[in-house]
Amino acid sequence: MMFFLEVTISGLMAGVMYSLVALGFVLIFKASGVFNFAQGVMALFAGLTLVGLMEKFGLPPWAGIMATIAVMILLAWLIEFLILRRLVNQEHIILFMATIGLAYVLEGLGDVMWGSDVKLLDIGLPQGAVDWLLDDYNLYVEKLEVAAAVTAVIMVIVLAIFFQKTRIGRALRAVADDHQAALSVGISLRTIWVIVWSVSGIVALVAGIMWGSKSGVQFSLSLIALKALPVLMLGGFTSIPGAIIGGLIIGMGEKWAEIYMGPIIGGAIENWFAYMLALVFLLFRPQGLFGEKIIERI
Amino acid sequence: MSPEPVQTRIFEEEILSVSDVSLSFGGVKAIQNVSFDIKRGEIRAIIGPNGAGKTSMLNVINGFYHPQEGLIRFKGKARRRMRPSIAAAQGIARTFQNVALFKGMSTLDNIMTGRLPRLEKGIFGEIVNVFLQAAYLGPARRSELEQRKYVEEIIDFLEIQHIRRTPVGRLPYGLQKRVELGRALAMEPELLLLDEPMAGMNLEEKEDMSRFIIDVNDQYGTTIALIEHDISVVMDLSDRIIVLDYGRKIADGTPGEVQSNQAVMDAYLGVPHE
Numbered sequence: 001m002m003f004f005l006e007v008t009i010s011g012l013m014a015g016v017m018y019s020l021v022a023l024g025f026v027l028i029f030k031a032s033g034v035f036n037f038a039q040g041v042m043a044l045f046a047g048l049t050l051v052g053l054m055e056k057f058g059l060p061p062w063a064g065i066m067a068t069i070a071v072m073i074l075l076a077w078l079i080e081f082l083i084l085r086r087l088v089n090q091e092h093i094i095l096f097m098a099t100i101g102l103a104y105v106l107e108g109l110g111d112v113m114w115g116s117d118v119k120l121l122d123i124g125l126p127q128g129a130v131d132w133l134l135d136d137y138n139l140y141v142e143k144l145e146v147a148a149a150v151t152a153v154i155m156v157i158v159l160a161i162f163f164q165k166t167r168i169g170r171a172l173r174a175v176a177d178d179h180q181a182a183l184s185v186g187i188s189l190r191t192i193w194v195i196v197w198s199v200s201g202i203v204a205l206v207a208g209i210m211w212g213s214k215s216g217v218q219f220s221l222s223l224i225a226l227k228a229l230p231v232l233m234l235g236g237f238t239s240i241p242g243a244i245i246g247g248l249i250i251g252m253g254e255k256w257a258e259i260y261m262g263p264i265i266g267g268a269i270e271n272w273f274a275y276m277l278a279l280v281f282l283l284f285r286p287q288g289l290f291g292e293k294i295i296e297r298i
Numbered sequence: 299m300s301p302e303p304v305q306t307r308i309f310e311e312e313i314l315s316v317s318d319v320s321l322s323f324g325g326v327k328a329i330q331n332v333s334f335d336i337k338r339g340e341i342r343a344i345i346g347p348n349g350a351g352k353t354s355m356l357n358v359i360n361g362f363y364h365p366q367e368g369l370i371r372f373k374g375k376a377r378r379r380m381r382p383s384i385a386a387a388q389g390i391a392r393t394f395q396n397v398a399l400f401k402g403m404s405t406l407d408n409i410m411t412g413r414l415p416r417l418e419k420g421i422f423g424e425i426v427n428v429f430l431q432a433a434y435l436g437p438a439r440r441s442e443l444e445q446r447k448y449v450e451e452i453i454d455f456l457e458i459q460h461i462r463r464t465p466v467g468r469l470p471y472g473l474q475k476r477v478e479l480g481r482a483l484a485m486e487p488e489l490l491l492l493d494e495p496m497a498g499m500n501l502e503e504k505e506d507m508s509r510f511i512i513d514v515n516d517q518y519g520t521t522i523a524l525i526e527h528d529i530s531v532v533m534d535l536s537d538r539i540i541v542l543d544y545g546r547k548i549a550d551g552t553p554g555e556v557q558s559n560q561a562v563m564d565a566y567l568g569v570p571h572e
Binding site: 165166167170171173174177178180181182183184185186187188189 | 360362381382383385386387391392394398399400401402403407410411412413414441442445481482485
């Protein structure tokens with residue numbers, strides 16, 4: 001029983017990590033209908049920049065984070081100015097292709113600026129196991145993962161309030177809902193895009209910090225983006241809570257499958273299980289758990 | 299609709315002038331050399347058969363389309379390429395032929411979006427604002443409450459208190475049109491463009507909408523340009539009427555003048571072929 005609990009908890013914690021990446025996708029998809037292939041690389045880029053700034057200039061963690069946020073905002077502005085603005089009114093697939101290009105540019109840029117070796121990221125997040133759980137219940141839970149979970153919860157609450165209660169949140173929802181109508185009430189698409197990309201850049205930074213603290217800032221980080229795909233299929237591309245719940249289900253399902261089915265069919269389940277789950281899900285609920293149902297009149 | 303004839307009102311100041319505007323999409327000429335003006339405070343109707351270029355004209359005025367030729371002056375200032383967000387900031391609001399509301403949002407939220415441009419601060423000001431608003435603090439919250447008050451007045455004015463919290467996607471068409479009018483009014487426009495405000499409405503809804511249009515014009519002093527197919531409504535409401543046909547202006551004048559115009563009769567009823 002204790003073992004089952006431990007597997008479940010470690011699955012949920014891994015899921016939180018996926019959710020952090022998936023959140024960034026949802027933000028951009030909601031506001032522009034574009035699947036941002038570069039989201040994973042943005043997390044990597046943010047992580048690299050943070051480590052680089054802290055090492056090069058000996059900044060304390062908080063200053064490094066502030067500086068990185070500034071860099072991410074600048075990046076968002078550049079992306080709008082150099083890419084999005086030129087592709088207004090193009091098909092979504094073209095914008096999607098542009099984000100693939102962006103992914104490679106960012107990866108190269110990070111490499112050129114900060115080098116390609118694995119870097120340790122230590123901003124003073126707690127490490128090791130949560131003692132009392134280990135002592136009293138013999139449960140191994142990493143402090144870092146608890147911190148990630150708490151951060152994710154805070155981020156979702158802040159984003160939810162932001163979207164529901166503030167005028168920029170309202171503008172974001174308006175743009176997501178109907179471009180033309182949004183334009184007619186005077187919302188500037190350019191401003192909205194910069195804001196959305198900035199916010200998702202900051203979300204990417206949080207994801208980069210968590211993954212980086214866990215396993216070092218390295219280029220495989222950008223591959224985590226791919227794991228966010230099944231998370232989004234499950235949760236729905238437009239739902240913030242969906243990204244979280246989807247992440248938890250995928251993380252938990254993966255761990256269960258690995259532990260309980262792994263020995264039967266011979267391991268390595270973690271690599272494909274998430275995609276399998278998402279595929280089955282697509283058959284029954286194509287809009288995802290929390291996605292908006294698409295009803296088209298013919 | 300009131301049967302008594304509308305008194306002729308006189309307006310002096312020009313708020314919008316369109317001179318020799320032409321717009322084409324590839325080889326299709328949507329608007330050809332059209333000129334007219336709109337005076338501050340009047341209700342101006344644009345009528346014409348389907349495909350006459352009426353909606354295109356509105357799209358030109360609020361910056362969705364960029365005419366290849368011609369000049370548009372708004373409040374005395376000539377403009378070249380116009381973006382819709384700038385047109386909105388200058389005081390032009392509009393509604394759409396096929397209701398373009400934010401379907402997932404409540405009536406209240408929809409109308410609140412009309413208050414957005416009031417606070418434009420440029421991109422970086424907005425980003426600072428994002429942080430303020432994320433924390434839901436201080437000035438951001440105060441202005442939110444002020445905007446809210448204005449919006450509640452509009453909701454009272456349009457008599458839609460009972461659907462304040464309802465997602466607009468669930469409302470009947472007539473009410474959606476009213477919410478859309480509310481959103482445009484929230485922008486405190488100087489020029490309000492209405493694209494077929496009564497399309498698809500029953501008689502009672504049409505009467506309500508006519509009353510709102512007259513009241514808006516009366517109480518807020520808003521200049522209104524409207525496209526409408528229901529001729530009796532147009533004759534009742536408008537001070538002056540422009541008639542378009544195949545992208546050209548064929549008549550322009552008071553309801554009485556337009557009604558007796560031979561070209562208008564031909565356009566609507568067809569000219570007998572030899």
